[in-house]
Amino acid sequence: MKNQTTPARVRFAPSPTGHLHLGGARTALYDYLLAKQSGGQFILRIEDTDRRRLVAGAEEELMSGLRWMGLIWDEGPDVGGACAPYRQSERQDIYLAHARTLIEGGHAFYCFCTPERLAEVRQQQQKRKQPPHYDGTCRNLSLEEAQKRIDCGERHVIRFKTPQEGSTSVVDLLRGEITVANATIDDYILVKSDGWALYHLAATVDDHLMGITHIIRGSEWLPTFPLHGLIHRAFGWEEPVWVHLSVFLKPSGKGKMSKREAADLNQDGYSIFIKDLQRLGYLPEAVVNWVALMGWSYDDHTEFFTLADLIEKFDLKRLNPSPAAINFSKLDHFNGLHIRSLAPDDLAKRLQSYFEESGLRVDPARLEKIAPIIQERIATLDEAPEIAGFFFRDTVEPAGDDLVPKGMSSAEALDVARRSYQVLQGLPAVGVEAAEAPMRQLVEELGLKAGQVFGILRVAVTGQRVSPPLFESMAIMGRETVLQRLRNAIQILESMASKQG
RNA sequence: GCCCCCAUCGUCUAGUGGACUAGGACGCAGCCCUUUCAAGGCUAAAACCGGAGUUCGAAUCUCCGUGGGGGCACCA
Numbered sequence: 001m002k003n004q005t006t007p008a009r010v011r012f013a014p015s016p017t018g019h020l021h022l023g024g025a026r027t028a029l030y031d032y033l034l035a036k037q038s039g040g041q042f043i044l045r046i047e048d049t050d051r052r053r054l055v056a057g058a059e060e061e062l063m064s065g066l067r068w069m070g071l072i073w074d075e076g077p078d079v080g081g082a083c084a085p086y087r088q089s090e091r092q093d094i095y096l097a098h099a100r101t102l103i104e105g106g107h108a109f110y111c112f113c114t115p116e117r118l119a120e121v122r123q124q125q126q127k128r129k130q131p132p133h134y135d136g137t138c139r140n141l142s143l144e145e146a147q148k149r150i151d152c153g154e155r156h157v158i159r160f161k162t163p164q165e166g167s168t169s170v171v172d173l174l175r176g177e178i179t180v181a182n183a184t185i186d187d188y189i190l191v192k193s194d195g196w197a198l199y200h201l202a203a204t205v206d207d208h209l210m211g212i213t214h215i216i217r218g219s220e221w222l223p224t225f226p227l228h229g230l231i232h233r234a235f236g237w238e239e240p241v242w243v244h245l246s247v248f249l250k251p252s253g254k255g256k257m258s259k260r261e262a263a264d265l266n267q268d269g270y271s272i273f274i275k276d277l278q279r280l281g282y283l284p285e286a287v288v289n290w291v292a293l294m295g296w297s298y299d300d301h302t303e304f305f306t307l308a309d310l311i312e313k314f315d316l317k318r319l320n321p322s323p324a325a326i327n328f329s330k331l332d333h334f335n336g337l338h339i340r341s342l343a344p345d346d347l348a349k350r351l352q353s354y355f356e357e358s359g360l361r362v363d364p365a366r367l368e369k370i371a372p373i374i375q376e377r378i379a380t381l382d383e384a385p386e387i388a389g390f391f392f393r394d395t396v397e398p399a400g401d402d403l404v405p406k407g408m409s410s411a412e413a414l415d416v417a418r419r420s421y422q423v424l425q426g427l428p429a430v431g432v433e434a435a436e437a438p439m440r441q442l443v444e445e446l447g448l449k450a451g452q453v454f455g456i457l458r459v460a461v462t463g464q465r466v467s468p469p470l471f472e473s474m475a476i477m478g479r480e481t482v483l484q485r486l487r488n489a490i491q492i493l494e495s496m497a498s499k500q501g
Numbered sequence: 502g503c504c505c506c507c508a509u510c511g512u513c514u515a516g517u518g519g520a521c522u523a524g525g526a527c528g529c530a531g532c533c534c535u536u537u538c539a540a541g542g543c544u545a546a547a548a549c550c551g552g553a554g555u556u557c558g559a560a561u562c563u564c565c566g567u568g569g570g571g572g573c574a575c576c577a
Contacts, residue, residue: 223572300515454536
């Protein structure tokens with residue numbers, strides 16, 4: 001049993017400022033897997049301390065995306081839990097109290113520097129090719145003096161008092177020990193002048209108070225990782241296990257995806273946003289499988305995983321620290337794999353809305369018969385109406401050119417259609433058992449290839465050159481519809497043949 | 502500019518000093534199957550960033566380059 005012996009408490013802590021995307025989805029997945037395989041808890045915490053960046057509806061979208069993927073949280077803003085509240089905007093007094101503790105312990109200080117002066121300092125530092133850093137003006141103000149200025153109503157922030165000497169080492173599970181000189185760590189702001197805590201303080205405090213055992217987050221946090229270690233130590237808290245996931249690169253492998261590029265992707269039927277993937281006909285099972293494997297592997301040959309498989313097999317230690325390019329064709333592959341592994345009636349249920357959205361009235365019983373014959377022909381659910389919409393239309397309008405196979409005249413095609421009609425009309429049913437043998441016999445009599453005759457028939461009854469298997473399709477349509485559509489095709493061919501003279 | 506991280510086929514990856522003629526998957530190409538399209542089966546092409554070192558032996562360890570990525574906000 002390689003599973004964690006002690007239950008892990010793991011949190012997914014997004015800020016509600018946009019759509020749930022692939023990166024967030026993967027982090028949440030790994031969080032969930034670790035929690036579930038260890039018998040621990042998966043916690044959803046909303047990091048909404050930046051009030052200006054809030055996006056209406058983002059929190060709800062986040063939750064519905066997670067639910068869609070099957071990542072159900074044990075504690076969170078909607079379901080509550082022992083460590084409530086789970087929205088940082090509702091925990092401000094907690095952060096303030098902790099900031100105060102830090103100040104009293106000499107690990108933080110009040111800073112009255114104006115943004116304008118700071119900007120100037122930064123500019124000069126950059127001119128001297130120095131890293132932009134707080135210049136320490138308020139670092140050694142006495143608490144009494146600071147208090148006096150606060151009482152006078154002077155605007156202030158609270159900064160972390162980073163040690164100026166020595167170095168700090170922190171340990172990332174995947175990268176090992178990371179050591180940086182303290183001189184390179186800024187005196188980061190912990191609490192803004194409007195009283196709202198910033199990530200560095202809020203997340204650290206919450207992770208401790210909520211008993212988080214493993215922090216899984218993006219590698220964009222690596223630069224401030226030593227600071228977070230320092231804050232934990234300043235409080236005297238035990239550190240959790242830190243895991244920094246690699247970033248996702250655009251499919252070309254060159255750089256992170258920009259907003260613009262993310263939007264353009266939609267034109268190709270892809271997206272990095274979960275809500276789009278859902279609409280584009282991807283199965284949550286496929287997205288989960290695909291995303292799990294972007295930066296994690298099990299062995300050298302297993303790639304098909306259900307969520308339950310992943311819970312059993314996921315292992316933090318097999319995470320890959322190097323950046324990974326997003327490979328959408330592999331998503332299509334996994335989607336096909338998962339579509340084919342669905343029970344036909346399950347597939348039919350999932351297909352229903354896609355047919356309806358393309359304006360078709362769908363009979364569920366008929367859809368259940370169709371599901372098995374299109375199951376291995378669709379890569380995404382939204383392709384189904386395109387390939388099987390003809391089942392639900394009253395009539396089909398085959399293009400005249402499609403009714404005439406290459407190398408055949410319209411008169412010849414007409415003859416084939418008429419002979420086919422005669423054969424089918426004399427049959428009690430038009431399915432594989434009843435109709436295939438007689439039709440093959442006709443093919444032989446006509447001295448043609450099966451593809452030629454079946455091709456004409458296919459276009460006549462489906463209106464398409466490409467369709468699910470012919471006789472299976474005809475069986476579902478029913479004898480009357482088949483004959484009616486064939487009559488219609490014969491009429492089209494008649495007018496073509498007469499025009500040609 | 503400064504700090505940090507990363508480095509195996511086009512892409513995702515296996516590989517933790519000898520079992521490597523470097524394995525799998527996607528994609529691509531060909532073949533088979535076949536009433537179309539798929540699915541499936543088979544085959545092919547395709548990679549250890551470079552240089553030093555350690556070692557009997559290096560894809561694997563060390564160092565230096567190079568390349569790529571991330572970060573340097575009163576955002577997260």
